Amino acid sequence: MTTPKHAQLAAVLRARIAADDFPDGRLPSESELMKEHAMSRTTVRSALKELQNEGLLRSASGVGYFVRRFEHFSYRPQDDFRAVATIQDADSFTQAAAKRNPTQQIEVGIVRAPKDVARRLRIAEGDSVVVRRRYRSLDGVPYQINVSYYPLDIVSGTDVMVPQDIVRGANQLLADHGYAQVRALDEIWFRMPKPEEARWLDIGPGIPVAEHVITGFTADDQAVRMVRVILPGDRNVITFDRVHPDHERASRP
Amino acid sequence: MTTPKHAQLAAVLRARIAADDFPDGRLPSESELMKEHAMSRTTVRSALKELQNEGLLRSASGVGYFVRRFEHFSYRPQDDFRAVATIQDADSFTQAAAKRNPTQQIEVGIVRAPKDVARRLRIAEGDSVVVRRRYRSLDGVPYQINVSYYPLDIVSGTDVMVPQDIVRGANQLLADHGYAQVRALDEIWFRMPKPEEARWLDIGPGIPVAEHVITGFTADDQAVRMVRVILPGDRNVITFDRVHPDHERASRP
DNA sequence: CAGTGGTCTAGACCACATC
DNA sequence: ATGTGGTCTAGACCACTGT
CATH class of the missing domain: 1.10.10.10 (Winged helix-like DNA-binding domain superfamily/Winged helix DNA-binding domain)
Incomplete structure (x- = not known):
């Protein structure tokens, strides 16, 4: 013994x-x-x-x-919501990373909704959805894989389907088409990466990832957006600010 | 090759x-x-x-x-905030887990603040803080390690220092003493467990943990509470609900 | 008891980085 | 050329689990 x-x-x-x-x-x-x-x-x-x-x-x-040395970059999901029209796709990643040479590779397509996407968007499995897949780096170092799903009927013919930065930001674009999001549900798992994820994010052994799934809802409680973000654990801290529901909005540092 | x-x-x-x-x-x-x-x-x-x-x-x-088979239990940090006085310590863990035979082992002590605690509570390194360490299980299976820190001058002589459940809930107790929290900062890292953590949470190889650090602030922006929660990745999903800051409070499902 | 995974050894060849 | 880590082998003993 x-x-x-x-x-x-x-x-x-x-x-x-x-x-x-x-x-x-x-x-x-x-x-x-x-x-x-x-x-x-x-x-x-x-x-x-x-x-x-x-x-x-x-x-x-x-x-x-x-x-191993770690340097954690602050990932703030709430910036997605606060985003307004700017010259850049104004979500959490692009906004916070402005000075660190952000680059991304975008792929857009139409696929049949897998089970988990269908469930969150409240559509049938196999229904067509628009998928935007973005591989995003900072100073040449990969920081996240970001995969967004939109019901086809909502975004068909819009800039969501163009494989480029959405100048207004995807949320503003949805809002302009009458689907402004007022609520989001965040789900965060943490696990070891799949081999493809490890390859793309350049993760070595012993480094987990977080899988952050965001579902966005309109005031009518319609699910109009699902995003899956994969974050390598050696380069990210997930950060939220919360105010008590009974308290008026506080200033944010 | x-x-x-x-x-x-x-x-x-x-x-x-x-x-x-x-x-x-x-x-x-x-x-x-x-x-x-x-x-x-x-x-x-x-x-x-x-x-x-x-x-x-x-x-x-x-x-x-x-x-390996996974079963993820929903961990909802916001319940901490919404908690009101109930018969049980009404935080996210206890409330959501009511039917799954929650048990916990509590240790209370006074220690000198380590660097990270001091920084978040905005006190000097080495100042005295009250620490409550809780090892929490569901149906006998460990689900989290929860370590709370409070500045000594704020909680000295209160029930925080008793190694038992706080009947009102720690947040209500702080509020009763004039330190109601209205804002919280959440920081979430994800990494492989330290050997002690793995031992306590009964984690096998290939299972990461999340380290969730909550800092609670009063309306005067005074930091009155820091909590570090360690969550095993094979048994937890972290969940948040968010509403757009410009939108009136929505009903929650 | 037989079968399982856990530990440990000695030795070999390889691809690669460095000087 | 030397030293580094990466791969692979054959063989041994052990502790443990199941019947």
Whole structure:
């Protein structure tokens, strides 16, 4: 009933990482750890793998192991709502990221609604929906995958279907067509990425993603928009501001 | 430039899992996979490890490998705010979970404020704060770790310092002492659990956690409460309702 | 008891980065 | 050329679970 050797080494290294004991962020090589701790390479690698899967380390083939550094960018879903017509697509991502060279790659299409989309938009599974898929980066680093779904009859013939930035912003566009959104439901899961997501977001092992699903409703309580945002955990903090329902609107910092 | 054998096996199994090809949820044993795919045990184990770290599989020593099943419980931070005096501590967890045998273990103490707490409560690092640590379960299954911090001068001598349920609810208690909260800031990170968190929440490999930090403010914009909630990703969805700031309050479903 | 996964070893070859 | 991590093998012992 003793602790396995690989777990012992993992614990030692975890403590040293927490104590910032690798100032240059570089760990000893596998062979050095083998000598220092009198273990086989397999056991050393097992310990290092464990730390990688905790998101504490990354490995570079032919180079070495390094302590992960995080920089979190604030993701504010509420900006979607506050957005007004500006020269840019004025949602949370574009607005907050103005100075960090935001780029995005847009694909637009018409597909049959999958089950989860149909349920949220309150349409039948297989009904046609317009889908806008956006892969968005900051300074060349991918920060989110954003997939929006709209019922076809609502947006057909509008700029939503053009694979370019929507100058007014998608919400303003919907409002201009008589579908102003006054309420949104946010659902957030957090899980490990699927292989395609990991590839697109350039995520290493041990880094989870959040899946943020927004459903937008009109004053008539009609669901007119569903968005699925995939966020890599090493680069995002999700932020909300809330005021008590009984309290008049407060100023926002 | 070919795909490694372990990755090939992982891809095959991943596809079979997605197609629900293991009706009883049980995978072939390691030795069966070795025969079927003509690989060494190490390679087979490497593939299975990969899928475990994606949260798709769990292993049971001496038994086998199984497909993970998820059941997500809705975590609604806004209930904290809407809470009024009831017979129970009326926050999001207790209220929503009433029928699922909620239990919690409470520890209360006075500690020196760590850096992140001090910053959010706008006090000096090392100032005394009251900390309430709650480990909360549903039907015996751990669902969250909830750690609340209060500036000592605000809550000293109140029920906050008693290691029991606060009958009125902590927010109502603060309000009764003249510190009604009207605004909250939510910050949500998602990452792999620390070993203690994994132990307490009974999390296997490949399951991330969300760290939800709430900071509560009075009408004078004084920070009176900071809460850190740790949520296991296989058992929680975070849910928010939002109404457009220009729109009168809508009814909530 | 037989079968399962967990641990550990020694050794080999490879692709890659660095100097 | 050397050193790094990535892949793969064969074999061994163990603890545990099921019958």
